[in-house]
Amino acid sequence: MKKAMLVVAVALMSALQMSAQVKVADKELVGTWIMESMQWEGEKKTICGKESGYTQFKFYGANGEYACAEIALTKDGKVVVMPHEYGTYTFKDGWYSEMGREKIKDAIVWIDKTTTKGTWMKRHDIWKKKTLPEKVVRYIVDCCKAKNVPADVQQSIKQTMFK
Numbered sequence: 217m218k219k220a221m222l223v224v225a226v227a228l229m230s231a232l233q234m235s236a237q238v239k240v241a242d243k244e245l246v247g248t249w250i251m252e253s254m255q256w257e258g259e260k261k262t263i264c265g266k267e268s269g270y271t272q273f274k275f276y277g278a279n280g281e282y283a284c285a286e287i288a289l290t291k292d293g294k295v296v297v298m299p300h301e302y303g304t305y306t307f308k309d310g311w312y313s314e315m316g317r318e319k320i321k322d323a324i325v326w327i328d329k330t331t332t333k334g335t336w337m338k339r340h341d342i343w344k345k346k347t348l349p350e351k352v353v354r355y356i357v358d359c360c361k362a363k364n365v366p367a368d369v370q371q372s373i374k375q376t377m378f379k
Contacts (some may be wrong), residue, residue: 240326244345245307248353249274249332252342272300274343275357280304282314283360302360 251272255261264271269289276282282305286298305314312323312334323334330345365373 238326238328240329242307242309243278244326244329245276245324245332246278247276247345248348249276249343250346252331252344254342255340257338257340273356275353275360276305276307280306281357283357284314285356285360287356297356297359299356299360299363302357302364 251264251274253261253263254272262268262270266289271287273285273287274283283302284300286300288296288298290296301315303315306312306319307324310324311319311321313319323336324332325334326332327342332343334341334343
């Protein structure tokens with residue numbers, strides 16, 4: 217009898233755990249994502265958006281294109297786009313990498329088809345997939361691209377400004 221109850225309990229726990237796991241295809245990452253909240257370990261959670269005047273933007277293209285920027289509102293209501301990086305990403309079977317860095321398992325964990333959570337350098341983030349106007353997406357992605365100074369321009373700056 218004890219054995220039978222143990223088997224039933226294990227089966228029930230297994231079934232509950234399986235139903236709690238969300239299965240979403242890797243390709244669902246493609247699109248635009250906006251940070252909903254972030255929380256550094258040991259600190260208070262920051263809710264992003266209108267109240268805080270701060271959020272982050274990530275773009276994942278179907279071809280592996282990746283862009284990341286911080287977006288802030290100034291006190292006078294103007295939007296400031298602060299490009300963080302532009303390059304490539306990979307995401308397959310739960311393994312994620314951006315900008316050629318080491319792949320991390322579970323850096324992106326699906327909550328549902330339009331919400332992910334993850335941890336980056338002891339910061340816990342929640343991201344929401346958002347459909348934004350193409351003009352906005354292209355502008356922010358182009359800002360991120362412009363952050364990458366071409367090699368010949370870098371060399372010229374070094375020779376003329378840092379000699």
